[in-house]
Amino acid sequence: MVSKTEEEQVNRLENQVENGGGGAWEYLCLVRKLKLRRADKVLKYGFSVLNDPSKRSALGPEEWTLYEQVAIAAMDCQRLDLAKEFIKVLQRKFPESKRVGRLEAMLLEAKGLWAEAEKAHSSLLEDNQFDQVIHKRRVAMAKAQGNLAVAIEWLNKYLEIFMADHDAWRELAEIYVSLQMYKQAAFCYEELILSQPTVPLYHLAYADVLYTLGGLENLHASKKYYAATIDLTGGKNIRALFGICLCTAAIGQLTKGRNKEDKESLELQSLSALALEKAYKQRSPAKLSLLSSTLRSLKVSL
Amino acid sequence: MSGEARYEIHQTAYIKLVLHALKHRTAAVNGLLLGRASPDAAAVEIVDSVPLFHSQIGLLPPLEVALIMIEEYYGEKGLSIVGYFHANERYDDFELATVAKNIGDHITRYFPQAALLLLDNKKLEDLPKGKERSPVMQLYIKDGSSWKLGGSKGSNQLTVKETSANTVLLDYISSEKWKSITDFDDHLDDISKDWVNAQLFE
Numbered sequence: 001m002v003s004k005t006e007e008e009q010v011n012r013l014e015n016q017v018e019n020g021g022g023g024a025w026e027y028l029c030l031v032r033k034l035k036l037r038r039a040d041k042v043l044k045y046g047f048s049v050l051n052d053p054s055k056r057s058a059l060g061p062e063e064w065t066l067y068e069q070v071a072i073a074a075m076d077c078q079r080l081d082l083a084k085e086f087i088k089v090l091q092r093k094f095p096e097s098k099r100v101g102r103l104e105a106m107l108l109e110a111k112g113l114w115a116e117a118e119k120a121h122s123s124l125l126e127d128n129q130f131d132q133v134i135h136k137r138r139v140a141m142a143k144a145q146g147n148l149a150v151a152i153e154w155l156n157k158y159l160e161i162f163m164a165d166h167d168a169w170r171e172l173a174e175i176y177v178s179l180q181m182y183k184q185a186a187f188c189y190e191e192l193i194l195s196q197p198t199v200p201l202y203h204l205a206y207a208d209v210l211y212t213l214g215g216l217e218n219l220h221a222s223k224k225y226y227a228a229t230i231d232l233t234g235g236k237n238i239r240a241l242f243g244i245c246l247c248t249a250a251i252g253q254l255t256k257g258r259n260k261e262d263k264e265s266l267e268l269q270s271l272s273a274l275a276l277e278k279a280y281k282q283r284s285p286a287k288l289s290l291l292s293s294t295l296r297s298l299k300v301s302l
Numbered sequence: 303m304s305g306e307a308r309y310e311i312h313q314t315a316y317i318k319l320v321l322h323a324l325k326h327r328t329a330a331v332n333g334l335l336l337g338r339a340s341p342d343a344a345a346v347e348i349v350d351s352v353p354l355f356h357s358q359i360g361l362l363p364p365l366e367v368a369l370i371m372i373e374e375y376y377g378e379k380g381l382s383i384v385g386y387f388h389a390n391e392r393y394d395d396f397e398l399a400t401v402a403k404n405i406g407d408h409i410t411r412y413f414p415q416a417a418l419l420l421l422d423n424k425k426l427e428d429l430p431k432g433k434e435r436s437p438v439m440q441l442y443i444k445d446g447s448s449w450k451l452g453g454s455k456g457s458n459q460l461t462v463k464e465t466s467a468n469t470v471l472l473d474y475i476s477s478e479k480w481k482s483i484t485d486f487d488d489h490l491d492d493i494s495k496d497w498v499n500a501q502l503f504e
Contacts, residue, residue, distance in 0.1 A: 037328065146395055177360040178330070178391075180400060205358075212362040239490050242367045284493040293374045294367070 002034050010036065017045055024049055025059070032069055039076035046070035047082070064093060071103055075110040083107055098124060102133060109141055117141060132162060139171070148175055166192060173205065182213045200232040200240075207243055216254050223247040227268065235275055244272040249298040273300045306452070306459060307415045308345045309385075309441060311335075313464040315351040316437055317471050318499060321480040322353035323389035323421050331356045331485070332402070334368070335385035335417060336376045346384055346415055350376070352497055353485035360401050368486045368497075375498070383409055385417035387439070393423040398442060403449055410444045417460070418442040418449055429468060437462050 002010075013027045024045040031038055046066055049055050056063055071086035087107060090100045105120035118141070124134050135158045142151035155172045162168065173188035189206035196202065207225035210218040226243035233240070248269040273295050280288045319333050332355055337348040352372050355364060373383060386409055388402035398420055406418040418441070425438040441452035441460040453459035462468075474480070483502060488495045 144392065146392060174358060177358055178399075178401070180360050180404075182360075208358070208361045208363050212360070238493055239364065242490075243363050246363055246366055280493060286496075287371075287493070290371055290375055294370045297370050297374070 002036065006034055010034065010038075014038075014041060017041075025055075028066065028069060032065075037076070039073040042073035043070060043077050043079065043082070046073060050086075064090060068099070068103065072106070075106060078110075080107065080110055083110065098127065098131075102137070105134075105137065109137070109144065114141065114145060130161070132158075132165070135162075136168075143175075148179060151175060164195065166196065173209075177209065182209050185209050186213065198232060200229045200237060203232065204229040204237065204240055204243075207240070211243065211247060211250070214250075216251065219247050219251050219254070223251070223265075223268075230272070238276070238279065241272045241276045241279075245269055245276075245295060245298050245300050249300070252299065269300055306443070307339070307343060309348065309417050309452075309460045310345065310463050311348040311437065311460065312350070313462060313467040313470060314503060315348050316439075316462050316467055317474060318351050318353060318483065318502070319387045319389075319419070320421070320426065320438065320471060321474060321483045322356075322485055324475065324480040325483055326356035328391070329356045330359055330391040330399070331389045332359055332405070333387040333485075334372055334383055335387060335419070336372070336381040337384040338381060339384065339413075339415060343415060346417060348384060348417065349381055351387065353483060353499070355487045356485060357487060364486065364490060365405070367490075372486075372497075382413065384413050384415075385409065385419065387419045387421070389421035390423075393427075396420070396422075396424075396440075398449060406442070406444070406449060414444070416444065417452075418444075419460070429472060434468055435462075435465055436460075437467070 010027070010030055013023055013030060016022070017024050017027050018041075028042060028046055028049070031042055046069060049059075050063075050066060050070060059066060067086050067090050071083045071090070074080070074083035074086065084107060087100065087103050090097070090103065094100050101120070101124055105117050105124065108117035108120060118138075121134050121138055121141075125131060128134075135154070139151050139154045139158065142148070142154060152172065152175060155168060155175070159165065159168055159172065169188050169192050173185045173192075176182070176185035176188065186206065186209045189202055189209060192199070192202040193206060203225045207222045207229065210222035210225065223244060226240045226247065229237050229240035230244070235241075248265055251265070276291060276295070277288070280291045315335065315337075322333060323331050331353065333351050333353045335348045336350045336352065337346060339346050352368075354368055358364075369383070376382065386402065386406050388399060388405075390397070390399065398418070402418060402420070406416060409416040419437075419439040420442065422438050422440050425434065428434065429438060436458055437460055439460065442449040443452050464470075479502070484495045484497055484499055486497045489497045
């Protein structure tokens with residue numbers, strides 16, 4: 001995950017490069033470090049560095065990393081002609097490299113030659129069955145073909161080996177959500193919360209999934225995880241504050257006020273509503289009255 | 303519902319939706335259509351739109367908050383929710399996603415002639431090449447329990463009010479206007495961001 005300061009730093013640097021202020025190499029390094037997907041800019045700036053012999057040789061061995069980065073960006077921008085050229089340069093320099101082999105397989109993917117790409121992946125996996133990147137390429141390939149059932153199958157196989165890969169669990173959860181398979185998505189978030197109990201994002205996502213599933217039991221559980229999110233973020237998470245209000249309203253509707261823990265629950269709701277009002281007053285005053293009417297239609301009393 | 307209603311979308315509403323999809327090229331995005339129906343229900347005018355989400359479209363809580371807030375905001379202006387916009391994650395995917403149908407179903411409960419618009423990536427891609435004046439979207443309308451493609455009789459059931467819309471859109475694309483569009487997701491992450499996008503066309 002990218003923090004706000006990191007994102008601002010990237011944007012500032014991007015503006016600087018765009019306006020001719022230099023810093024292309026720093027920008028490219030930062031994008032790589034943060035694993036951002038800004039293919040059009042990477043291709044543009046990276047290409048200009050690679051095309052300038054003095055700038056290129058100043059990079060030393062990093063030159064080859066840049067070729068790899070720009071080749072992937074070119075594929076993302078559908079500039080397969082350029083990608084092919086960059087990969088060829090790398091091939092000449094590292095004839096037996098598996099890392100270059102992966103790029104070649106990716107180029108097959110970009111061309112839509114799925115069967116050949118799969119063959120290339122299988123042979124790379126034969127050499128090293130624990131190559132995480134190749135396993136992930138297989139998932140990506142299934143997704144690119146719109147075959148989400150197969151993507152799920154590959155991801156599950158991958159997670160049997162690499163259980164601690166949080167991003168992969170998240171990816172799986174998000175695919176399940178997109179297919180509206182909420183129970184399966186909930187399971188993924190349970191795994192994530194167990195292994196990283198202090199990441200608010202997982203609590204929030206789990207609460208959202210539980211609310212979407214609905215039913216009294218899930219709504220109660222959802223409220224608890226929204227509360228945990230608020231706890232972990234020092235009361236700053238707007239989505240969780242809204243979540244509490246939604247849950248309380250939905251529970252009220254289901255139980256028609258026959259709820260035993262009514263009092264405590266209403267207190268939590270009005271505290272969340274107050275926190276929302278305070279936040280809107282400070283940072284979005286023009287929408288404060290809109291917030292108030294929204295809360296009213298959720299039957300939140302202040 | 304009697305016969306087939308005609309749908310007209312205003313340029314600003316149209317452009318906001320396409321720019322939103324362009325900002326998040328690698329994700330599915332969605333949006334809401336605001337407008338009104340003519341008294342005889344033969345025509346639906348889509349006056350404005352609000353870009354909704356670019357992540358985890360299938361989750362209910364953010365959608366519910368957005369629906370209430372947006373309905374409140376536009377209700378004061380005499381406009382109501384008249385449809386839904388969806389853009390798929392993959393450029394070669396022309397299927398109407400189940401999530402889109404479900405949200406559309408929900409809207410038809412309150413507005414039976416609701417329009418469901420799906421971004422047509424092929425048409426969008428071809429835009430710079432031709433003089434296409436029709437919107438780069440496919441119109442779906444509710445037919446019994448399923449959604450069917452509108453304009454089946456070769457007529458343009460969906461039109462943009464201003465004939466110059468696609469030219470203006472191309473201008474915005476080349477000046478990277480899509481960078482400054484804000485959706486409801488952005489608002490929930492930072493409430494100072496405005497999903498009405500009041501500043502966008504100034």
